[in-house]
Amino acid sequence: MKTVIRSTTLADKLLFIALTTAAVAGIFYSREAMPKGSDVIIEVDGRTAYTLALDTDRVLSVPGPYGNTVVEIKGGRVRVKEAHCPNRLCEKQGWITRGAIVCLPNHIVISVGGKTENLPKGLDAVTG
Amino acid sequence: MQLQDKHRIAVLSAYALALHGFESLLPTPIPWLRLGLANIITLVALVLYGFRTAMTVTLIRVVLASIFLGTFLGPSFMLSFSGGVASTAAMGLAYAAFEGLFGPVGLSLIGALFHNIAQLTLAYFLFIQRIEAVIFIAPVIILIGTLTGVANGAVSGLLIKKILQKDGENIQNDKAD
Incomplete structure (x- = not known):
């Protein structure tokens, strides 16, 4: 486990954070923007x-x-x-x-x- | 292509096929949840042996796995094929263009992301054709892909390190040609 953490680069970590944030935000946003039953x-x-x-x-x-x-x-x-x-x-x-x-x-x-x-x-x- | 290359591609493809087959046997709570275990082999092939090997292994794996599972040329084959090609191409590009910037985890994340984007795009044009359904499902799929991508990348990293330690001097990377 330690070797894995040590071998990740800064770009890896930033990419992970960016993707997770975007996806979680996207989940909330898409629920919000969803047209409701009319x-x-x-x-x-x-x-x-x-x-x-x-x-x-x-x-x-x-x-x-x-x-x-x-x-x-x-x-x-x-x-x-x-x-x-x-x-x-x-x-x-x-x-x-x-x-x-x-x-x-x-x-x-x-x-x-x-x-x-x-x-x-x-x-x-x-x-x- | 030398005999040794063929041998190497065959072995890698066999591993990838085994993982792909194993994964398709796993019951998943949501039908479109896949772990993408075969991507571990693609990534190892890319880092150790270069893009050509990685793409060859992916193509062999996707086609053979679909024949074994009985989905050849069916909808799930098309999704699997597009996802596999897109993710391998994206990982190869990222690896070549930004050398040393991304480790295995980052490459795996890029692969997972493009796998999902390609599948969603294809699924939209071929099957769903309802943009709100795609927008609804995309962030969920990308989130799951990111989490499994980290796990696969970590395993790939360990595997690459182990193989280099054991057999480092015998590895020929086809990046040179």
Whole structure:
């Protein structure tokens, strides 16, 4: 181990630091620059009832067997603000920017979709 | 090319093939994670015997390994081929252009970087064609490549030192011709 460390040159070390820094910065940057899902799709009873833009703030009520479910879109996020179903799991899930909120008793599925769905599946064959 | 050169290339290619084959048997948590162990042999060949030997060994290794693994001319062969050629060429250039500036670890890092760049570029044009997917995955791949590159470079450095100690006077570097 010692001989390895001694035989690395200054350029080696600088290159390593530069590459690691660039890669780590790149990971954060690419996560940040990633376009988020752009649409909120609200399905009732398996049918798409509303398609709303995620970047437009609004509050709306979706009727269901347990009364109105209040969905709030704000600042690029979406949540169930108020529900009257027994467990209120949808309300507890809080804000989401991707994925879905499912309210089973009310037959409501709120999903954030868009052009970048299932993105990381892009690569499936890179080998050395 | 003398008989001795052929013998040397054959032995190096055999080592590289064995490492390449071994590596493809290892289960990896992420499908595109590869250790690049065969690059150790490429690097040793480059430093001890020169660029021509290194490139020959790489070409033999990539083609034969793909035939043995059943991926010849398939997508993973193309990625492996482009990565191997690009990394060997980049290491050879860096070694020749900046003599003494980079040690084995630095050369290995350069090789790993260009291996990844070539593969990502090819993968983009041939298979993915979605720039955001490439941008998303590139830093992760380059980070992993940097870490495995250091490990491979360190092993190469030790190997080069050992071979020089043992057999230093018999080594002919084809850099001269």
